[in-house]
Structures are given as structure tokens and as C-alpha cells.
Amino acid sequence: MTGTPVRVGVVGFGYWGPNLVRNLDRLGDAQLVAACDLSEANLAKISALYPSVEATTDLDRMLADYNLDAVVVATSAPSHFAIASKVIAAGKHCFVEKPLTLTSADSEALVRAADERGVTLMVGHLMEYHSAINWIKNHIATGDLGDVLYVYMQRLNLGKVRTEENAFWSLAPHDVSIVLYLLGEMPDSVSANGAAYVTPGVQDTVFANLHFPSGKMANIHVSWLDPHKVRKLTIVGTKKMLVFDDMEATEKIWIYDRGVGEPTSALSYGEDLTLRFGDITVPFIKMTEPLGLEVQHFLDCCRSGETPRSDGRDGLRVVRILEAVGESMAAGGAPVVTTVEV
Numbered sequence: 524m525t526g527t528p529v530r531v532g533v534v535g536f537g538y539w540g541p542n543l544v545r546n547l548d549r550l551g552d553a554q555l556v557a558a559c560d561l562s563e564a565n566l567a568k569i570s571a572l573y574p575s576v577e578a579t580t581d582l583d584r585m586l587a588d589y590n591l592d593a594v595v596v597a598t599s600a601p602s603h604f605a606i607a608s609k610v611i612a613a614g615k616h617c618f619v620e621k622p623l624t625l626t627s628a629d630s631e632a633l634v635r636a637a638d639e640r641g642v643t644l645m646v647g648h649l650m651e652y653h654s655a656i657n658w659i660k661n662h663i664a665t666g667d668l669g670d671v672l673y674v675y676m677q678r679l680n681l682g683k684v685r686t687e688e689n690a691f692w693s694l695a696p697h698d699v700s701i702v703l704y705l706l707g708e709m710p711d712s713v714s715a716n717g718a719a720y721v722t723p724g725v726q727d728t729v730f731a732n733l734h735f736p737s738g739k740m741a742n743i744h745v746s747w748l749d750p751h752k753v754r755k756l757t758i759v760g761t762k763k764m765l766v767f768d769d770m771e772a773t774e775k776i777w778i779y780d781r782g783v784g785e786p787t788s789a790l791s792y793g794e795d796l797t798l799r800f801g802d803i804t805v806p807f808i809k810m811t812e813p814l815g816l817e818v819q820h821f822l823d824c825c826r827s828g829e830t831p832r833s834d835g836r837d838g839l840r841v842v843r844i845l846e847a848v849g850e851s852m853a854a855g856g857a858p859v860v861t862t863v864e865v
């Protein structure tokens with residue numbers, strides 16, 4: 524604990540809200556004061572677990588009555604914009620689960636509103652707080668991999684098939700935020716193909732290509748229709764290649780000293796390229812619960828006024844890419860410009 528506890532209210536205590544609340548409670552840097560949910564059953568759950576918390580179905584009352592510093596929004600995505608708008612208008616710091624909103628116009632409006640009101644806006648891009656992802660980001664910066672050429676990611680499973688959003692909106696916000704975080708660059712265009720094999724109109728399988736101004740490429744493959752549960756990231760650099768497998772319990776990162784060597788003789792270039800096979804390294808990564816780090820970062824930013832790592836602008840960039848993937852699929856895979864400026 525680093526000062527007076529931040530007075531926090533939470534909106535949404537369904538599946539994910541309890542995980543955020545558990546961390547808020549455990550860190551000791553926050554005082555959980557009030558909770559709002561439209562479901563009386565879910566309010567009863569929070570009251571049973573945290574008897575001192577004021578539970579209400581009335582968001583306006585929660586924002587007006589409890590002298591809150593900050594509000595954590597963990598409701599389903601369609602309600603994020605309306606709830607976060609109210610929270611910011613009430614002058615409270617605001618954490619919103621991913622995706623920030625369902626359209627880039629709404630995300631942009633939230634970013635502007637938070638700027639105008641002078642409050643912190645942070646989005647729950649959990650993987651930006653993951654120990655392995657941060658290890659990889661630091662490792663790229665050391666130059667060990669050389670220049671990153673391209674990245675591809677797979678998030679595959681059999682089910683859970685959703686009908687209210689396609690597989691890209693459901694599964695890829697994390698992958699998109701990881702790619703932007705690792706490469707530190709916004710793609711200038713996106714092209715995607717997807718298919719709705721299970722529910723008409725709702726793509727369950729999507730292949731998206733992100734094209735970056737630097738020439739780098741990223742491919743994200745998500746699906747609810749796959750025999751394997753896969754959570755994998757591969758980075759190909761000019762010197763080495765790295766694989767992150769989030770399904771592995773301990774050996775999550777593998778670095779391959781492999782590549783294509785320079786020609787050594789006067790033969791034509793293609794004939795004389797050599798394949799290089801070197802050591803495989805598996806670094807030890809000390810894992811800390813990402814959600815605890817994420818929540819702590821939010822509380823620290825509320826206090827210090829520092830811009831969060833996953834701020835509203837980061838949320839907007841991710842939403843613009845999710846949106847552009849939908850636009851490209853609707854246009855038969857045509858490239859869609861992704862530039863955003865706020």
C-alpha cells in the first residue's frame with residue numbers, strides 16, 4: 524500500500540467482475556465502497572462476500588452518493604460506452620474491461636471526455652501486464668532476435684460458440700493488444716477473411732492480416748471450430764525466432780537460434796543461401812498474476828495522474844482494428860485503413 528486507499532465502486536459482478544474485485548480487495552491499496560449490478564442475484568453474491576460494500580442497481584446513485592475516486596466497469600461490452608460516459612462525466616477515474624467500446628467513434632468520445640474531465644481512463648488489456656509478454660517486449664528491445672520481421676498468433680478452441688459477437692471480437696482483443704504493445708506501432712491497414720460455419724452471420728473462424736508502416740506483418744487466426752486448444756505467438760526476427768505458448772505451464776517461451784544465412788560463395792544468391800540451426804533456449808520467467816499487476820497499475824495511475832500503459836488511446840486503437848477486421852470481411856477481404864488520431 525502506497526497512500527490513502529482509492530475509494531472504488533465496481534459495476535458488473537458477473538463472471539469476470541469477481542476476479543477484479545478479489546484483486547482490489549487483496550491489494551489493500553483500494554477501498555471497495557460500492558457495487559452496482561442490474562442483477563439482484565449478483566448483488567447478493569457481492570454482499571455475501573464483502574458485507575461492508577454498498578450494493579445497488581442504481582448507477583446514478585452509486586456515482587452520486589459514495590464519494591468515489593474511481594469506478595471499475597466489468598459489464599458486457601455493449602454497455603461499456605454508456606456506463607463509462609456516466610462515470611467520466613461524474614469526474615471519477617474509470618477502468619473499463621476490454622473491449623473499450625463496440626465502435627471507434629465511441630472509444631474516441633470516451634478518450635476526449637476523460638481528457639476534458641482530467642480523469643484516468645484505462646482499459647483491461649490484461650496481456651500487457653502478463654510477465655511473459657513483458658519479458659518478450661524487453662527481449663525484443665535487447666536486439667537478440669534482430670529486427671522483428673513478422674508475428675503470427677493463434678487463439679483456437681472447440682467452442683464456446685457465441686451468437687452475440689463474432690470470434691474476432693470475442694477472442695482477439697488480447698492478441699491485437701499484444702501485437703500493438705510488442706511492436707509499438709499501429710498498422711496502417713488490415714485485411715481479413717472469416718467464415719460463419721456454425722451460426723449464420725457470426726464468423727466463428729477468422730484470419731486477419733495487419734500491415735504495418737515499417738513493413739512488418741502480423742497474422743491473427745482465431746476460431747471456435749478447431750480440434751486443439753491453442754494460445755500461441757510466434758515472432759520471426761532477422762537473427763532468431765521466438766515462440767510463446769500460453770498453454771505451457773512453465774516453459775512458456777522458446778527461443779530458436781535459427782535463420783537463413785548469407786551467401787558464402789559466388790553462386791547465384793538463391794542457390795547459396797544457407798539454413799542456420801542453432802541452440803534452443805527456454806528462459807525462466809517469474810510469473811506474477813497479471814490481473815493483480817493491472818489493478819495495481821490502475822490504482823497507481825489514479826493517484827499519480829500518470830497515463831496508464833493500456834490507456835483509452837490504446838483501447839481506441841484496438842477497437843479500430845477489431846472494427847476494421849469486420850469491415851474487411853464484409854468487403855470480401857479488401858484492405859481497410861486503420862489510422863486513428865485523437
Ligand SMILES: NC(=O)c1ccc[n+]([C@@H]2O[C@H](COP(=O)([O-])OP(=O)(O)OC[C@H]3O[C@@H](n4cnc5c(N)ncnc54)[C@H](O)[C@@H]3O)[C@@H](O)[C@H]2O)c1
Binds near residue numbers: 539559
Ligand atoms: N480480461 C479478461 O481476460 C476478461 C475475461 C472475461 C471477461 N472479460 C470482460 O469482462 C466484461 C464482463 O464479462 P463477463 O463475462 O463477466 O460478463 P457477464 O455477463 O458474466 O457479467 C456482466 C455483469 O454485468 C451486469 N450488467 C450488465 N449491464 C449492466 C448495467 N447496465 N449496469 C449494471 N450492471 C450490468 C450483469 O448483470 C452481469 O452481472 C466484458 O467486457 C468481458 O470482455 C475480460
